[in-house]
Each structure stands twice: as structure tokens, then as C-alpha cells.
Amino acid sequence: MTAAFLAQWRQPRAPSERRAVWLLAGILFATAGCSSLPDAKQAGIRYDTTPSAWPADVACINQQRGAIVAKEVLMGRTRTVVIAGGPAPISDQAWAAYRPGGYNQKNTDRHTMFTRSCFARSPTAPPDCAGESCRRVIASDGHTWIELSRVEAVDCSPPEGGCDPGHIRPGQLGIIVTSKCHELVFEGRAFLLQGPRGEEAVMHATADGKPTTDVALPSGWSLRETVLIEPLVIRPFGGADACFYNILRDAKAQSYHQIRYPGPSYP
Numbered sequence: 001m002t003a004a005f006l007a008q009w010r011q012p013r014a015p016s017e018r019r020a021v022w023l024l025a026g027i028l029f030a031t032a033g034c035s036s037l038p039d040a041k042q043a044g045i046r047y048d049t050t051p052s053a054w055p056a057d058v059a060c061i062n063q064q065r066g067a068i069v070a071k072e073v074l075m076g077r078t079r080t081v082v083i084a085g086g087p088a089p090i091s092d093q094a095w096a097a098y099r100p101g102g103y104n105q106k107n108t109d110r111h112t113m114f115t116r117s118c119f120a121r122s123p124t125a126p127p128d129c130a131g132e133s134c135r136r137v138i139a140s141d142g143h144t145w146i147e148l149s150r151v152e153a154v155d156c157s158p159p160e161g162g163c164d165p166g167h168i169r170p171g172q173l174g175i176i177v178t179s180k181c182h183e184l185v186f187e188g189r190a191f192l193l194q195g196p197r198g199e200e201a202v203m204h205a206t207a208d209g210k211p212t213t214d215v216a217l218p219s220g221w222s223l224r225e226t227v228l229i230e231p232l233v234i235r236p237f238g239g240a241d242a243c244f245y246n247i248l249r250d251a252k253a254q255s256y257h258q259i260r261y262p263g264p265s266y267p
Helices: 003-010 015-031 092-097
Strands: 072-075 080-084 110-112 116-121 137-140 143-157 173-179 181-186 189-194 200-206 222-227 232-234 244-249 255-260
Touching (some): 072 137, 072 143, 181 200
Antiparallel strands (some): 072 080, 080 143, 110 200, 173 244, 181 232, 189 222, 200 255, 244 255
């Protein structure tokens, strides 16, 4: 670890922030030798901001109905996010004290806010997969997990002052570019994040189950609570068989799926 990172870690932090910093530490140590994660341009990531095709008869590999606290682990060597599932998922009781081995790290607690969701396939499964071949199950620490997404790059807005997705500063947003074939449905109460160039994102999770609009955002950005007149259904972007999402995170570890972009491609 760099001296600068260790100095940041020693600063007083809330428990959710400390977990987020350790999550970042695992990624850095495992994938970049203590250097920063690449931004989208450095990683060669560029995708169309048009919705991707969604199978009409998709068989969900990990379907959710109602709010949960998601049990997510980031596998440091592959930057793959896995969720408890398969034949031997970790129990709620074991999860509370669970500490992953190796370079793997628990995600910050994710109290979800969508009504239901459906994962079409794991990020390493081919687009033409069918049935069980769409679901990649791995074993780790005596439990089984389903591969759900992969971190491709990290940007920040504004980028000045450094970009640390584990410690988003007040007045900044982290933008985690993710491969994730995931449909989410929001109903009723929703929190919408809007940017100065027509950007829009919907809050999908918080660290403590208490969403708030009282958070410092970049200049020109706003966050409001609303009641949806009809269900909001969101699906991946990139066109055709691509599955990209920008996952935004604010200084209070509230997370959002971006649903509108300022241009025809990202970045």
C-alpha cells in the first residue's frame, strides 16, 4: 500500500466508509500493485448509451423480489462481484462475521431499494448461453457464490483532487463502469439524481437503509425524492448483447444506476 493510502486509512471514518476503503484496498493490491484503477479511457472502455437487447424469455439466474441486504463480495484478482447463491450460500448469521480470504473483500452493506430484479447471465457467460450455462457458480471460503458483475473502470466527477471509489468526497460522485446483465424494477418511492448535462440516475441501494437527499453533490447536480406514477424498468446499455451500467456513488455511500446520458456514448 502507498503511504498516502495508509495515511487516509488512519483518518477517523464511519464504519461503512472503513469497509469501503478496505474494499478499494483489496482491488488495488490485487489488480494494480497499489496504483489507481484505470478510468474508462485508460481501460479502453467505450459503449453506446442505447439500451441493450433483453431476452424475451430470460431465465433469471438470481431473481430478487422485495428489498434485501445483498451479500456481495468483490473477488480482487478478477474484479468480479459475486453474491451469495448456488447450492451452499452463506447464511445471514455467518455473513455478519464473515471475512473473505485472499484478496477478496466484502462490499459495503447494500440495502436495496428496487422492487424486483433479474440477472440474465454472469459477466463471463456468452450472450447465447442457455439455462445453467448462464450462471457461473464459484466456491470460496466454504460457501458458494454467483458471479454477477465485473468492475471495468472507475471515473469521478469532478476528477480533480483524485479519484478514490472507496472514499468519495463531499461534492464528488464516483462512477464505476460495470459489466452487468441486470434488469431492475422500481415502484413507488424513488430518489432521482440529475446532472447539468441531462444525466439521470436512480438510487438503488444505501449503506444503512436510510436514503437521504442531504448529501453534498458536484456543481449542477441535484437529488430529489419522488413517487413514481408507473414502474421504472431499467436494463443495461451498450446496444445489442452488451451489458454496461454506470454505478454512481455519493459521499454517503448511496449508490445509483445511471439511466440517462448526455451523449450517444460513454465516456
